[in-house]
Amino acid sequence: MRIDVWSDILCPFCHLGRRHLELALEQFEHRDEVGVVWHSFQLDRTAEPVDDAPVIDRIATKYGVPREQMVAQHEQMARDAASVGLDFQWETLRGGNSYDAHRLIHFARTLGLEEPLTQRLMTAWYSEGEAIGDQDTLVRLAVEAGLEADAVRALLASDEHGIDVRTDLALASQIGITSVPTFVLDQKYGVTGAQPVEVLLSSIRQVWDLQGTEPEPVAEAGGCGGGCCGGVCGSDRGEAADGTEAAEAPVADPARA
Template identity: 85%
Template sequence: MRIDVWSDILCPFCHLGRRHLELALEQFEHRDEVGVVWHSFQLDRTAPAVDDTPPLDRVAEKYGATREQMVAQHERMASDAASVGLDFQWERLRGGNSYDAHRLIHLAREHGREETVTERVMRGWYSEGEAIGDHDTLVRLGVEGGLAEDAVRALLAGDDHGIDVRTDLALANQIGITSVPTFVLDQKYGVTGAQPVDVLLGAIRQVWDLQGTEPEPVAAGGGCGGGCCGGACGSGGGAVEDTAADAVTAGAGCGCGSSGCGGVCDPSAEEPVTVSR
């Protein structure tokens, strides 16, 4: 089985979703037969390289929410993160543009260092308050992840691997992905949002069992759609959401949409979860 995942480094739900997928696969009986391919996604392609506007204030203004609502949401996310061994330091977050960080990860893939560099860059933003649009910061994080300094500096001096990022973004647009994280199982079935571990595990097992069969369609629902968490969680839209009966149900997952994160998304809400064809 192949699992394709679209995510943005500047998305706290993507960090949580990545960890949930790791834990789900640890419990999956056929883990050695599953390949995971990570794809770039940008929530805001027009953002400046570094944006020191407090993210909570920016999102609260964008979605008409109060700062108190944003604090409560991020405190919930920090609690969820801690429960699976992640350290979400939301008060230290710095905004910016993730394009160059995604290019760095594609470089790392070329050199067999994708996992270590991705972990270092994500931890830098998620836990340490690093500005991942800053080139000097990316050089340091890339070297700490195992890349040669001259290779990172050469990357950042030009647009190497930019085509890889743009290809990932174009493919996301082609198949209708507007929110992240989005997991595409076996190149047929979409699961949106930072779903709980047991939900992801159930979806993986379900799709594994459907291999080589003519599956029944599965009901829509799940993570936040194109408006992200600017309200209650709902289903996303697009080509991966061509669905009907036979639902997998559990607590709703939350994600970031193309307009960024915000609103009052509650991961504990009871909504149906999408495993959509």
């Protein structure tokens, strides 16, 4: 079975969702027969490489949400993260643009280093207050993950693997993905948000049993149209890379498991 996941490094729910998927698969009886493919997603494709404005204030202002509400939400996310072994330092988060980081991940995939690089980048942003849109920072983190500095600098000086990022974004738009994390199980069934481990595990087991049958609903997505709420981070727009409106998703409409 294949699991496709759309995720952005600059999305705290994506970090939690990734960890929940890892824990769910550890409990899945057929783990060795599951392949996970990670896809790029950008919550804000027009952002500057680095934005040092407090993330809480920026989100609260952008979506007209009281700052106290955003603080409470991030404090809850920190507790949820700690319960599964993650360290979410939300007060040190630095905004920016994740395009170069996604290109770098695609490059690392060709070298067999996708997992260590992704983990290093995610930890740097999620726990260490690093600006992953800064190219010097990306070079340092990539070297720590096992990549060669000169190769990383050459990549960042070009648009190499940009087509891979844009392809992921276009595919997300084509199937109607506007918020992350989004998990597509067996290329048919959509599950959105940082769902609890037990929900993901139940969904994976259902899809495993349904292989070869007609699509049926799996799990309800919890989310919103913009900002971060309900377990997902939403993009500002549901349009493809070329600016066209997103097509209706062929994945199954989610329903409560």
